Structure formats: C-alpha cells, structure tokens
Amino acid sequence: MTRLYLAEDQELLNSALKMLLDLEEDFEVVGTSLTGENVASQIMDLKVDVALLDIEMPKQSGLEIAKELRQQDYPGKIIILTTFARANYFKEALAQKVDGYLLKDSPSDSLVKAIRAILEGNTVFDPKLVSGVLNEVDNPLTKRELEILKMLEQVATTKELAQKLFLSEGTVRNYISSILSKTGTSSRLEALNLARDKGWI
Known part of the structure; x- marks a missing residue:
C-alpha cells in the first residue's frame, strides 16, 4: 500500500483530492493539512511514500516543506501542486529535486497516472511549466533597477521612493x-507583474 500525504490549503480541493486518491486500491492518504505548519515532521513521522504539496499555503509553502524534507533525507517522493505556471517557482522546485511538478487544473486521472509514473522512478513535470522556463527571457534589469521595481510594491509616488533611496x-x-523600456511595458504595475511572472523578483 502506497502511503500519501496531502497538503492543500483549499478545503474543497483538499477533500476532493483525498477522495480521488483513496479510490485507488493501492493508495492510502494517511494525512492531510490545510497549512504548511509541521507538515514536514508529520510526513517523516507517518513514513509517507508520496508527499503532495501545494506551492502556496499559510505558515509554510510547499517549496519550503520540500527543502526541509530534503535536509532531513526524506526517502519518499515529493510532488508539487500549483495553479501558478511561474518560472521562478519551477526553478526552485528543480533546485529541491522534486519528483513531480503538476498544475492543479490538470485532469484528475492524470494526477493518479503521474503518481504511478513517479513511483516507478520517473520525474513528471507539466509541459506548460517546462515550456515557460524554456521561453523565459533573460533578466535585462540591473540589481539597482530590480531593487527600485520591488520597492514600487510599497511606495506610491516617485517622491516617496526618492526619499527612501536618498x-x-x-x-x-x-x-x-x-525599467519600462527594458521590459517593454507601459506602466509600473505591468513591469512589476512581468518581473514577478519571470521570477526576477
């Protein structure tokens, strides 16, 4: 029997995925969580074979849990579930040597197939995520420009920003x-969103 743990902060999706996985005769969901708090320790204590982790959760993200599990030499498989096809998330997932990275909007039967493929020793990454990384444009912004762009999240006016930066x-x-010229954007918000999506900040 394959022991699974599911960490997903959307309660309805958490319940639906647990039900779906428990329908498989050789799968058993031995634990679930709606936050990332203490998830790594629970996975280790429950001797979980496959950890399915939502990428964005309260308390601790799926990527942070993956990192903690790797530091503890977790012997099982790690699958990241996400609604975000962002290159920076995918790169971090690769850095943590996850076994799968799947979009939540994938058909439900594909999740089961992916888990089985991963248990056989394969890695499974959603093609949309891989495509996003391959098509990613190198960051054209300097360190100072990135600093200013990030500060625009909290600072409303040019005057305030100038004062903070002296x-x-x-x-x-x-x-x-x-920044606008290099990113080909027409507003600060557009540039900020682009930089986030590309994983530059």
Whole structure:
C-alpha cells in the first residue's frame, strides 16, 4: 500500500483530492493539512511514500516543506501542486529535486497516472511549466533597477521612493523609464507583474 500525504490549503480541493486518491486500491492518504505548519515532521513521522504539496499555503509553502524534507533525507517522493505556471517557482522546485511538478487544473486521472509514473522512478513535470522556463527571457534589469521595481510594491509616488533611496526624483524617474523600456511595458504595475511572472523578483 502506497502511503500519501496531502497538503492543500483549499478545503474543497483538499477533500476532493483525498477522495480521488483513496479510490485507488493501492493508495492510502494517511494525512492531510490545510497549512504548511509541521507538515514536514508529520510526513517523516507517518513514513509517507508520496508527499503532495501545494506551492502556496499559510505558515509554510510547499517549496519550503520540500527543502526541509530534503535536509532531513526524506526517502519518499515529493510532488508539487500549483495553479501558478511561474518560472521562478519551477526553478526552485528543480533546485529541491522534486519528483513531480503538476498544475492543479490538470485532469484528475492524470494526477493518479503521474503518481504511478513517479513511483516507478520517473520525474513528471507539466509541459506548460517546462515550456515557460524554456521561453523565459533573460533578466535585462540591473540589481539597482530590480531593487527600485520591488520597492514600487510599497511606495506610491516617485517622491516617496526618492526619499527612501536618498536620490533625486529625476534620477528615480530615469530608473523607472529605463525599467519600462527594458521590459517593454507601459506602466509600473505591468513591469512589476512581468518581473514577478519571470521570477526576477
């Protein structure tokens, strides 16, 4: 019997996935969680064969749990479940040597097939995620431009940003103009969203 653990913060999806997996005669979901808190220790204590981890959860993310499990020499398989086809998440998942990285909007039967393939020693990555990384454009922004772009999340005006950075407003405007030009975007918000999606910040 394959022992599975499911960490997923959306309660309805958590219940639905547990029900789906328990329908398989050789699968048993031995634990679930709606947050990432203490999940790594529970997985180790329950001697879980396959850990299915949502990428974004309260307390601790799926990637943070994966990292903790790897540090503890967890012998089982790790599968990340996500709704986010973001290159930076995928790269971090690869760094933690996860065995699977699947989008939640995949057909339910494909999850079962993926788990079985992973148990046979394969790695399974959603093609959309792989495509996103292959098509990713190298980051054109300097370290300073990235710092300013990130600060735009909390700072409303050029004046406030200039004060925080001890720069003139003209210099800050020049930086923002450069950021928009390099990213091919027309607004600060658009540039910020692009940088997040590309995994630059």
